[in-house]
Amino acid sequence: MSxxxxxxxxxxxxxxxxxxxxWWAGDMYQLHLAQLIGAYWVLIAGLNLVVGFSxxxxxxxxxxxxxxxxxxxxxxxxxxxxxxxxxxxxxxVGALCGLLLGLPSLRLPGFYFAMATLAFALIVxxxxxxxxxxxxxxxxxxxxxxxxxxxTPQGTYWLILLVAAVVTWLTWNxxxxxxxxxxxxxxxSVVTAQAxxxxxxxxKLIVFVFSGLTAGVAGSLFGSxxxxxxxxxxxxxxxxxxxxxxxxxxxxxxxxxxxxxSILTALPELVAPLAxxxxxxxxxxxLVVVLLVPEGIGRLFELALERLRPRKVESAPVRPDLExxxxxxxxxxx
Amino acid sequence: MLAALIAGLATGALxxxxxxxxxxxFSTSKVLSVTTGHTAMLGGVFGAxxxxxWNIPVPIALAGSVxxxxxxxxxxxxxxxxxxxxxxxxxLWLLSTLAxxxxxxxxxxxxxxxxxxxxxxxxxxxxxxxxxxxxxWLPVALAAVLAIGLELFYRRTxxxxxxxxxxxxxxxxxxxxxxxxxxxxxxxxxAGAMGGLAGFAAxxxxxxxxxxxxxxxxxxxxxxxxxxxxxxxxxxAGGAALGILSSVATYYLGGEYQQTISVGLLMLVLLxxxxxxxxxxxxxxx
Numbered sequence: 001m002s003x004x005x006x007x008x009x010x011x012x013x014x015x016x017x018x019x020x021x022x023w024w025a026g027d028m029y030q031l032h033l034a035q036l037i038g039a040y041w042v043l044i045a046g047l048n049l050v051v052g053f054s055x056x057x058x059x060x061x062x063x064x065x066x067x068x069x070x071x072x073x074x075x076x077x078x079x080x081x082x083x084x085x086x087x088x089x090x091x092x093v094g095a096l097c098g099l100l101l102g103l104p105s106l107r108l109p110g111f112y113f114a115m116a117t118l119a120f121a122l123i124v125x126x127x128x129x130x131x132x133x134x135x136x137x138x139x140x141x142x143x144x145x146x147x148x149x150x151x152t153p154q155g156t157y158w159l160i161l162l163v164a165a166v167v168t169w170l171t172w173n174x175x176x177x178x179x180x181x182x183x184x185x186x187x188x189s190v191v192t193a194q195a196x197x198x199x200x201x202x203x204k205l206i207v208f209v210f211s212g213l214t215a216g217v218a219g220s221l222f223g224s225x226x227x228x229x230x231x232x233x234x235x236x237x238x239x240x241x242x243x244x245x246x247x248x249x250x251x252x253x254x255x256x257x258x259x260x261x262s263i264l265t266a267l268p269e270l271v272a273p274l275a276x277x278x279x280x281x282x283x284x285x286x287l288v289v290v291l292l293v294p295e296g297i298g299r300l301f302e303l304a305l306e307r308l309r310p311r312k313v314e315s316a317p318v319r320p321d322l323e324x325x326x327x328x329x330x331x332x333x334x
Numbered sequence: 335m336l337a338a339l340i341a342g343l344a345t346g347a348l349x350x351x352x353x354x355x356x357x358x359x360f361s362t363s364k365v366l367s368v369t370t371g372h373t374a375m376l377g378g379v380f381g382a383x384x385x386x387x388w389n390i391p392v393p394i395a396l397a398g399s400v401x402x403x404x405x406x407x408x409x410x411x412x413x414x415x416x417x418x419x420x421x422x423x424x425x426l427w428l429l430s431t432l433a434x435x436x437x438x439x440x441x442x443x444x445x446x447x448x449x450x451x452x453x454x455x456x457x458x459x460x461x462x463x464x465x466x467x468x469x470x471w472l473p474v475a476l477a478a479v480l481a482i483g484l485e486l487f488y489r490r491t492x493x494x495x496x497x498x499x500x501x502x503x504x505x506x507x508x509x510x511x512x513x514x515x516x517x518x519x520x521x522x523x524x525a526g527a528m529g530g531l532a533g534f535a536a537x538x539x540x541x542x543x544x545x546x547x548x549x550x551x552x553x554x555x556x557x558x559x560x561x562x563x564x565x566x567x568x569x570x571a572g573g574a575a576l577g578i579l580s581s582v583a584t585y586y587l588g589g590e591y592q593q594t595i596s597v598g599l600l601m602l603v604l605l606x607x608x609x610x611x612x613x614x615x616x617x618x619x620x
């Protein structure tokens with residue numbers, strides 16, 4: 001069985017397992033958890049290209065999520081637009097805000113950029129509170145669900161799964177070809193990337209705008225899952241959570257952050273004492289990972305796999321033809 | 335209007351103090367620590383705890399708050415900075431200090447509660463003194479004392495000169511026999527103590543509030559970036575400018591867009607003069 005065939009089988013098996021979750025999930029709460037993981041993943045998959053691949057530490061994507069959710073709520077709820085169209089608009093508005101945020105802030109060095117995104121998240125919640133005619137202010141806004149066939153919990157789950165699969169496929173296509181290499185080069189050394197002809201600012205801006213788009217779409221999914229949004233839904237700690245999922249899963253991969261998202265979303269819900277600690281637990285996990293395995297938890301699995309099944313090292317010993325060599329030397333000496 | 339100016343100056347002085355704390359840590363390690371604002375938050379919260387729950391006299395409570403800040407500075411260096419600098423990956427210190435800051439903030443939220451609690455009077459004074467109230471002039475006096483003290487420390491003492499040597503060139507300082515690890519730990523202790531003092535002095539203005547840390551980290555950084563990274567005069571000027579601008583804007587526009595305006599100031603300065611008002615332009619070593 002070749003590696004690529006094995007990978008395809010694993011992919012199909014994972015797809016089947018995910019698609020049938022509504023039947024084997026224990027209760028509605030677990031299904032809701034799966035929906036939540038999917039909605040988060042739509043955002044994190046886009047953010048992963050920014051944080052994990054191009055190394056721009058954005059902690060403020062919760063602002064873009066809020067923008068998406070409120071756009072969806074206002075268009076589909078207040079103005080009665082069709083939810084599919086409203087989702088598309090939420091993605092567009094998210095991408096536009098990503099562009100507006102990225103244009104000035106992506107030129108800044110690391111810490112400045114992180115602070116700019118943090119400030120962006122705070123500004124968004126400030127504006128939501130201030131524009132109470134539009135957003136309902138601190139009281140909040142009801143968010144409509146999706147129409148049939150997506151109005152049941154199962155239907156919503158499949159819709160989210162579909163969107164998540166498409167976004168994952170898109171990011172995978174970006175990651176494995178020239179773009180992904182270029183982004184990793186930017187992360188590891190900007191000067192080298194520039195010298196090798198990577199358009200640094202343009203590449204960073206494009207993936208940032210893409211992450212804004214996925215954040216907007218994720219916002220509309222997240223909003224209709226919550227069915228009611230207030231500014232308190234989009235606290236800064238949520239942005240930190242997205243960021244921690246990627247760092248813990250491992251930078252420069254897609255599977256690592258996916259596993260990180262699933263575990264970090266499900267763990268505090270299933271283990272009650274962790275829910276109380278909440279953000280403290282995320283901080284602790286981030287600290288441990290950064291200090292002990294900066295490559296992410298995924299690296300630990302790789303190491304364990306290698307221990308179990310050591311990689312075969314092809315050895316190609318060089319055997320010089322000694323007689324010919326000595327003959328040639330003798331000939332040269334003469 | 336005068337009230338807005340004075341309140342803005344007081345808030346700005348607190349931001350300037352946070353910017354000075356950034357500067358002290360930056361001078362020896364070239365790290366901008368996310369925990370900066372949290373040292374001041376700890377100073378305020380522990381000050382209120384000592385004074386109100388334990389009824390400790392003010393001077394001892396002050397010493398206690400400064401000690402808590404200094405201890406937190408030392409922990410920051412030991413946990414989040416030392417190992418990370420040894421690895422020399424420039425993203426990692428941002429992550430480790432962010433993690434530590436989050437943990438401290440949440441721990442305080444769990445222990446102290448998420449409501450802002452009032453900070454008792456430090457000096458006996460009525461509540462009718464208006465603009466001469468101690469909550470306005472204490473932070474301003476503190477920022478001035480911190481800046482002058484820091485300047486004297488850098489110019490007059492051996493350890494201050496070691497700090498300067500490390501901020502110029504850490505490798506060269508090490509080659510001349512300076513124990514750079516110990517000096518860096520010392521600078522974090524000093525920064526933590528300064529932050530604790532600032533949080534204690536400004537407690538009546540900000541209240542003892544767990545989420546103060548993140549706001550102060552952001553606004554102190556804006557003050558620092560506006561004034562110029564590494565410059566103490568710039569930190570004072572940037573802090574005052576930021577505080578006065580946002581409170582005057584609040585006076586005219588209402589309090590809803592405070593954060594937007596302060597970030598607008600940051601973006602404007604970064605576009606026009608990227609090194610800040612008093613900063614030195616950094617050349618790239620090729």
